[in-house]
Amino acid sequence: MAPPPAAAAAVTQAEGEEVTNRQVILKRYVSGCPTVDDMEVVTGTVRLVLPPGSTTAILVKNLYLSCDPYMRTRMTRHTDDPNFVPDYVPGKVLDNCNVCKVVLSAHPDFKPGDFLWGVTGWEEYSLIPNPVLCNKINHREFPLSYYTGVLGVPGLTAYAGLFEVAKAKKGEYVFLSAAAGAVGQIVGQLAKIAGCYVVGSAGSDQKVNLLKTKFGFDDAFNYKEEADLNAALKRCFPLGIDVYFDNVGGATLDAVLRRMRPRGRVAVCGQVSQYNLERPDGVDLFQLVGKHIRMEGFLVSEYGGDYYRRFEEEMARHLREGKVVCVEDVVEGIDAAPAALVGLFAGRNVGKQVVAVARE
Numbered sequence: 001m002a003p004p005p006a007a008a009a010a011v012t013q014a015e016g017e018e019v020t021n022r023q024v025i026l027k028r029y030v031s032g033c034p035t036v037d038d039m040e041v042v043t044g045t046v047r048l049v050l051p052p053g054s055t056t057a058i059l060v061k062n063l064y065l066s067c068d069p070y071m072r073t074r075m076t077r078h079t080d081d082p083n084f085v086p087d088y089v090p091g092k093v094l095d096n097c098n099v100c101k102v103v104l105s106a107h108p109d110f111k112p113g114d115f116l117w118g119v120t121g122w123e124e125y126s127l128i129p130n131p132v133l134c135n136k137i138n139h140r141e142f143p144l145s146y147y148t149g150v151l152g153v154p155g156l157t158a159y160a161g162l163f164e165v166a167k168a169k170k171g172e173y174v175f176l177s178a179a180a181g182a183v184g185q186i187v188g189q190l191a192k193i194a195g196c197y198v199v200g201s202a203g204s205d206q207k208v209n210l211l212k213t214k215f216g217f218d219d220a221f222n223y224k225e226e227a228d229l230n231a232a233l234k235r236c237f238p239l240g241i242d243v244y245f246d247n248v249g250g251a252t253l254d255a256v257l258r259r260m261r262p263r264g265r266v267a268v269c270g271q272v273s274q275y276n277l278e279r280p281d282g283v284d285l286f287q288l289v290g291k292h293i294r295m296e297g298f299l300v301s302e303y304g305g306d307y308y309r310r311f312e313e314e315m316a317r318h319l320r321e322g323k324v325v326c327v328e329d330v331v332e333g334i335d336a337a338p339a340a341l342v343g344l345f346a347g348r349n350v351g352k353q354v355v356a357v358a359r360e
Contacts, residue, residue, distance in 0.1 A: 015104060021046040023123035024337050026088045030075040033276040033345055038075065039094070039338040046125045048103060056107050056130045060100035063115075063360060065122055065334070066148035067341045067353035068182070071096060072275040084299060094122040097153045099137070099144050101360065107131060115140070117147035122337055124357060135308075139316045143328075144360070149182050149352035150326040151315055153300055157269060158186035158245075159311050160303040163194075165296050166243045166267040170195030173237055175256060178247035179220065180207035180327075182352035183269060187245045188217050189324045196243070199236045201252065203347040210350070214325060229255035240264075248273045250281040257287035268297040276345060327351030 021044050030038050050057045074088045088094055102114040103125070110116065110131065118134030120126040128134065137147055149155060161183075162168050174191045178184045179200025188211065191198045200211045201223045211220035219236050226232040233241070233255055240261035246253055249271030260266070274280045288295055303311075318324040329349040331340045337355045344353060 015048055018045050018047045019125065020044075021123055021125045022334050023093045023121065024334065025093055026075060026090050028090050029077045029087075030072070031278070034072060034075055034342050036338045036342055039341075041335050041338065046127070048125075050104050050106050050127075051129070054106045054129070057105075058102055058107050058110050058128050058131050058134075059104040060116065060120060060126050060128065061103050061358060062098050062100045062120055062122075062124060062126060063356070063358050064099040064145045064148050065337055065355040065357060066096050066098055066152070067337070067344060067349075067355065068096060068154070069270055069272045069275065069344050071341060072272075072345065095119055096122065097133075097148065098122075099147050099152075100126065100134075110134070110136070115144060117152050122334070124334065138312065142316070142319060145328060145330065145354050145356070146319075146326060148354050149328065150186055150319070150324065151312060154182035154352060155186050155315055156303055156308055156311055157300040158183045158190060159315070160300060160307070161245060161267040161269050161298060162187050162190055162243075164303070165298045166245060166265045168194055168196055168243045168265075172196050172242035173239065173261070174198045174243045174245070175233070175237065175241045176200050176245035176247065177223075177252050177256075178202070178270070178272060179211050179217070180215075180350065181247065184245070184247055185211075185215050185327060185351065186324065188215050189318075191243075192216050192218075193318065193323055201232075207350060210327065214327065223252065230258060233259040243267070245269060246271075249283070250274055254281075254283045257284060257293065260287065260291055260293050263292045263294070266293060266295040268295060272345070328354050330354045330356050332356050 023042050025040050027040050098120045099117045100120050102110050102112050115137040116134045174196045176184050176187050180202040188198050188200050198217050199219045200217050202208050208220045208222050211217040221232050241259050242261050242264050244256045244266045246268050247270045250273035329351045334357050340353050
């Protein structure tokens with residue numbers, strides 16, 4: 001979306017100016033549960049210029065930062081067994097898929113005033129030498145922050161995991177954990193659209209109420225209030241589970257496998273219950289053998305390009321028609337980012353956790 005003439009003039013006048021740039025850095029590698037003290041908000045400066053001679057670089061102003069549980073895996077140093085994404089480096093800025101506005105551009109596909117979503121730093125301004133991981137925001141009729149969630153990586157993760165990996169079909173019984181989170185809330189609603197019976201688990205009565213009243217789940221339970229997960233799953237699924245969308249791993253995964261129906265499918269999206277453990281919990285994988293269960297992990301990065309564009313249009317249609325709704329938990333200011341990220345692991349967020357750095 002091109003800026004009006006006045007805005008374009010303002011960008012030109014600002015070129016070359018040195019401005020404050022507050023950044024969130026990792027102070028040290030993390031062992032166990034992360035704390036706010038493992039990160040630090042520092043104040044630096046950035047000059048609003050592009051590298052001389054660059055034909056691809058862009059300088060962006062970050063608007064909305066995305067908080068996601070997988071970021072915890074990047075806060076530990078992986079020496080013997082590399083992580084699926086690069087580890088963060090102590091003293092350096094964290095990064096993630098965020099929403100931003102182009103300030104300066106040498107790239108032929110992006111111009112000042114364009115709104116983008118993609119990989120940028122947890123900072124007020126980011127210089128991106130080659131923005132191959134940035135995408136234009138096509139649907140300005142929705143809040144820009146939706147591109148950190150329902151129209152961004154979490155929404156795409158939900159869509160691809162449910163339909164490409166788990167291959168959920170009409171009439172099947174679907175269970176998902178962390179169901180009120182950024183991914184879970186979308187998985188459940190998409191499964192309902194597809195004609196499935198959907199049950200989710202969450203960590204508070206408030207979240208359980210959201211699942212049943214706002215997101216349209218058939219049933220839900222607070223796993224913290226269940227003395228026996230096996231009994232809870234039997235109560236909700238007397239005929240068993242066809243599809244499990246796993247966001248937590250551990251004891252929940254173990255209990256679900258015992259309740260799966262023959263030839264059930266498990267899409268492994270995350271293992272948030274395990275990220276802070278030195279030694280992961282054991283799971284009885286022999287259940288896969290006798291029941292012919294297929295269990296598959298996946299990375300959302302496999303579903304970009306044309307696949308994402310098809311997803312984006314379908315999800316935008318669902319949002320317009322009211323078939324999918326989105327709940328966000330937005331905190332204000334970059335100083336709030338460390339606490340917002342840490343809060344994910346205590347279940348303090350309700351919905352997609354977003355940090356609003358600037359409002360356009």
